[in-house]
Amino acid sequence: MTDRAAFLGWPALRQLATGDYLGRGQAVVSKKTRDKLARTATADKVVKSVCPYCAVGCGQNIFVKDGKVVQIEGDPDSPVSRGRLCPKGSASEQLVNSPTRQTTVLYRAPYATDWSPLGLEEATDMIADRVIETRRRTWQDKDENGQFLRRTMGIASLGGAALDNEENYLMKKLYTAMGAIQVENQARI
Structure with missing residues (x-):
């Protein structure tokens, strides 16, 4: 590009030539900017x-x-x-x-100092086994007066504020069905 062409390409001169005196239109947009495409335009x-x-x-x-x-x-x-x-x-x-996003299940065994990868199915089975065992071990069927309790005090849930109403509703139903009565949401605390 010659010096003259570069000079005539200045935004201020384009503003005058196109009548865009306030510099709010296409006169102040560079060729590089005009040639860019939004990421949304190229999405599949x-x-x-x-x-x-x-x-x-x-x-x-x-x-x-x-x-x-x-x-x-x-x-x-x-x-x-x-x-x-x-x-x-x-x-x-x-x-x-994010390159730091965790995408695998990690498990830290009791008294271990490091985390180790664990398969999703194995992790799910471990959680289910622990829930079933805790419920069995801490189940209270009746109180000392013979009144039915049908509950466990060994399981509790604390939901986060990132959960919507439907998720909290389903969590409440799940934990209540398991006999847990300590079901709370962080947004209410």
């Missing part, structure tokens, strides 16, 4: 989801390209958030694509 598909951070349940559009999340934006069709996301919800893409 859009998946609807709900933000994982709090119990509000804001809708999200998740843009996927080649099986990888490339962008997460607010879902304008959501009656809850109407296309808006808070700063944490807007940063969801970083949560999903």
